[in-house]
Amino acid sequence: MHSAARGYEGFAGRIGEFTSESDPAWRPRPTAQEGAPNIVVMLVDDLGFSDLGPFGSEIRTPFIDGLAADGWLFTNYRTAPMCSPSRAALLTGLNPHRAGFGFVAHIDPGYPGFACELPAAAPTLAESLRAGGYATFMVGKWHLTLESRLHDGADRSSWPLQRGFDRYFGSMDGFTSLHHPHRLVQDNSVLDVAEFPDGFFLTDELTDRAIGMIDELRVNERRKPFFLYYAHTSVHGPIQAKEEDIERYRGHYERGWNALREDRFARQRARGIVPAHAELPVDALADGDRIPHWDDLGADERALFARHMEVYAAAVDEIDQSVGRLLARLDELGERENTIIVIASDNGGTAEGGPTGTRSYFSQFGLHGAVPDGWVGDVPRELSEIGGPRLYGQYPTGWARVSNTPFRSFKSSTYEGGVHAPLVISWPAGAASPGLRDQFVFVSDLAPTLLELAGVVRPEQWNGMAALEVDGDSIAGILADPAAPGREQQYFECVGRRAFVDGEWKAVSPIPPTRAQGAAGGTWELYHLPSDPTETRDRAGHEPERVQALAERWREEAWRNTVFPLDDDGTLHSVRPDTEASLSEPVDLVPFRPPLERFRSARLTVLRSFEVHAELDLEAGAEGVLLAHGDQGGGYLLALDGDQLLLSYNAYGAMRRVRASAPGSGRHRVALRVRADLGLRWSLAVDVDGVEQLRLDDVPMLVGMAPFTGISVGYDYGGPVDWEIYERHRSYRFRGGRILSLRYAPGERSPEDATVLRAIEQEMRDLVD
Template sequence: MAQDQFHGRIGRTYDESEPWWPEQTRAPDDAPNVLTIVLDDVGFGQLGCYGGLIDTPNIDSLAEEGLRYNSFQTTALCSPTRSCLMTGRNHHSNAMAGIAEISTGFPGYNGHIPHENGMLSEILAEEGYSTYHTGKWHLTPAEATSAAGPYDQWPLGRGFERFYGFLGGDTDQYTPALIHDNHQVDPPATAEEGYHLTEDLAQRTIEFIGDTKQVDPDKPFFTYFCPGACHAPHQVPAEWADKYAGEFDMGWDEAREQILAHQKELGIVPEDTDLSPRNPDVREWDSLSEDEQRLYARMMEVFAGFLEHTDAQIGKVLDYLEEIGELDDTLVVVVSDNGASAEGGPDGSIDENHFFNNVPESLEDNLEAMDELGGPDYFNHYPWGWTWAGDTPFQRWKRETYRGGTSDPLVVSWPEGIEARGEIREQFVHAIDLVPTVLECIGIDPPEEIGGVTQSPIEGTSFAYSFENADAPELHTTQYFEMLGTRAIYHDGWRAVHPWPLGTPMTAEDLSATSLEDSGWELYNLREDFSEAHDVASEHPEKVLELAQLWWAEAGKHNVLPLDGRGVERLAEERPEPGRPRDQYVYYPGGQYIPENAAVRVLNRDHSITADLSIPVGGVEGTILSHGSKSGGYSLYVLDNHLRYVHNYVGKEEFEVVADEPLPEGELQVRMEFETTGEPNLDEGLGTPGVVRLFHGDDQVAEGEIPKTIPITMGLAAGLSCGRDALNATTDVYRDRTPFEFTGDITRVTVDVSGDTVVHPEAAMEQIVTRE
């Protein structure tokens, strides 16, 4: 505290002086707690209280005690929506047009949320709130997620006082890549011991709240609870999935009919709502074989169990708040970040890394895995027929700007602040409206500056006006949408949609909005057609032109331009990296797990791994360097005092080379050399074959063929660790001994990648956009 800020009196002695303490920042006396719960990839028609076929009693209870909105909109993608929820600004205004992994060097697209767009956490921390985040973040630039930072876009750099969760788009529910505050931590237990990430996150949320409330019970909290469910992998203990045995045997076509009927019964959609047209990408259920139906139904059972399990963890948090007397004065908001996900493709997947690497999955192999889906051995995702059903009554899904991609559940409960109970609201609400609504409920104005940074205007509109008045005219009357080249615009009950296939370059002619023939816009009157089932563009050409022009005007305001429909080229854009490209990467034991985007890339190139070791009397064992996961990767390790190298081909096969003789005692340099012996066939899921040679010093001690290697990526849950296999063991050989730490001393490990590499940009782009 500076001398000129002291308001007491300082004399020569204490008797001549008057002490003074600065006044503590306190929230307004009647300020509520705020609990924002963000579900992941949960569609409009999947929660029970929205007509879904899955039991979600805790969220349903919140709806009974509060309000459900049937016109809540998101951006159609994860990170962009979350940026809106946290800042009250549009996703392009936040530079988060997509996810940071596909950033480009333009203001709306660079993946760095400006500090002048302050987050709700930053606002409330300065207003005397405790601020906590548990779960998925995915708002840090891709190049800044390693221990090298910078940390200003990590949760603790954006106003949260405590954080426990993961930085990326998804993670394994049994072996997650966990961050506690600003450092990595190991999961506190194993799958065999009953660990599951969502349960862990709920318990941490309770602990964070309890830690403060028992010391300062009058201090309100803002808790941002984001389980990461139900994003892939769909993983849940078997008993939760088994509850739904047989419940989805009717298939996705009949499921859509049932869900719509439930929605009408609940009043969540108008009585005259039609199902949107059949999705041409989805096969009719009755056209599938019995084996396909059996497998796909089980995949949906697993998803259903995953969602109900998540609801149960939400229930634990709500029960705790009720137990400590805080629930009635907590503004609880439950949303999903986008429509249901179609990233499982037409047939679903037991491990999405097969898909990313163009490795075909056979029905026979997947049927063999069926009974274990949801467990720790698989990284599964249901087929997109269930996605389509999950977005009932709308068409399409996540990543597209039809309502199937942008319309999501919104449940609001605040017993002491909202008198209405169990009612439905039809006013248009967008993700950018959450921040101004929370601020109005608390009774504070948006700050002019945060941390010395002048703030930009909030672009959302509070929807608190609708809490007690179902018939109040909506205040958010115009909203643009843009996602990966697809566009839409909402204005006064009308919605125009311009679909665009991902990865298709756009020309000036393609973007023409001056004639109906060239523009490709569809038009829907949502006052009469809630589900966007009937395109009336040909009947109202003047309205199409009006809305198309309005879209361009809104795009100009919010950094949407230049409109970018590229796929491969967008991936190939130069962007900041965590370090300068180099031929040698040096790693040390005891450091943090290095995320995939920051780790050395060895695929499809000659490379070597050299380790400086100290071998004690009696020999050693353990991991020297591991990169990947159960879904694919490699490991240089020691077992029975013999140097070994294993290449795990996308979780399907393992190829191992073992030294002929044991490691000698004392100081020793060991080396693995990989020499490519052929060309990759990336389109067919085959990386370069090669020969692996192992060395003790200059003496070769082993040689073996690696007939096929991972072609494109180690996978979303991959990473590199030195001296241990940090998370999800790369090989079955020591999986039951994870992390299989090295028992000798490692001075350093050097990976040389001076050989050329090969990339498959189309497949890499598909991998990146599924990290939402």
């Protein structure tokens, strides 16, 4: 146990005991049954270390500023390099790999550290608190369920309600559109809506739902404490915001990313967020080869890049607004004083947008492997559309570097830019000694801390098994005493990139080792963090023995935490269980039902040929959407539009449409045939009663996470594939006849599909036997 946890006695005493009132750190702490604190954990997606006002940002965050001013602001908080691992560690108190999440929940290679399912023997923070008498609520991004188990017929044992939450509303997936969410789940069921009203914005909706859950509890139970886990979908891509908030930042970023980075760094040093001797990394250390010099850009490029950052700033502002609305309601209820509020990020800012950013997010996100020459990563659109519902964007790498000021590198890296994140904790009733804290704290420390502050004991048995021992330790002692020691050691790993912190020293290996080099081998760098917190001076050449010792300690911790195997050949992404094969069998879809879930839809179409066969019984004047798959980020749509048969294809924002005369009244067979060609291309054809009517050749294949919105039949759900159709007809529900049947029939896989299905579950059973 870390020494920080042993300092708790001076903070609040033990349950049933009283500490001398002469001790300025003393506060009485009630049990969970009477007067226990409410707990709100607000987790922000892909937020960089410097993006909040207290950490040096120019972005307007007055409510978070207020929480930091009266609470604790942590300058040495670290998390995992990616989102799902951080969330798993936060909710279990385990290290990410021991919690089953060595990567985000989009792989399933069959290894314990990459199971992408929370262990059954690890009670979540919600489960522990509920067992201790709390009501438990969650809104927002879950991202802790295998994507193959997100569909409506899946085993729900890893869904939020089954892992300790009484109520849930949000997106089970890793992200979604804020204007037109691709799929929302309420409790255990998909939300059945055809379209969203004008002005709908998910951040506002999540806040409404969170406040509603609290209100409904208080109507029925005045004294029961609650735990609210609010997991924002912002500011993960696609980065979107409301136009009135974007307008607030118009012109703020015309000076460019170098100037803004210098400004943030100066404020950080002035406020003590970073020490005065810290250096701002430059040139190659600051990813200079990936970031254009602002002074070398043309006027159009500057305007484009500035607009991307205006949208990002507006999204952060909207997160702060959600904090303000929640605080206002707690004040009205008289519960603000006794509510613990935690605000944190799940990893560093991301460089997914590339050097120039993108207005075509899905053209480059979620791809594993090279794309063909000539692949379009950014389909040009009007600047005013960036941030709005018609465009899925991501800001450029230069702004991500500003987000991570003063650190180097980005999300998924084990340099500080990937793992050093903001953390603010507020608890007016228990703030005995608020202020800055520079102790090393890791994300797995948060669950034990909150349980201790709540007076709830984590169960020793769970699901008929001995509960897994936590890796984190309570930091309650640090809250009480600015001089209390923090964590000493922690390993990090992400796609083979490694790091190990031991006291004042950090060893970093930014490149996965080869198998011949071994787990502790390969290239390692060494940094002395007190004198060089921004990793600018590699000491490995001067202290090879220390490097070797830290590398060996990393290897030992990796074995203890089920980190192996390292992803040195890409198999963690390409190998999947053969139990997923059934998701690629032909499926008959029912008209007007909620869309088929994203991953279930993708198994029918992505990286393969496929056909869709529909039987129609048409009346005169029949019109509307027959099928739609995707959204403004990419997709395809087949409709009867007036007297025409329409095929729309949205190639990451580049629209193509072909039309022919619509079939007349009576029964007809309509088939959409999609052929996978080399070079990640598709050719599409539409037959009516066996005769080809429409054709689109040589279009970019929708790959990676596209089409993101699942298949809807009889209407175009949510984010539309074809905006022109949406403007005239909204979801364009089919009418004037019947869709008698509609079947998706997957065909041959593309030669460029590297997926390998293995009998992983049988192999695991054989090992046990």
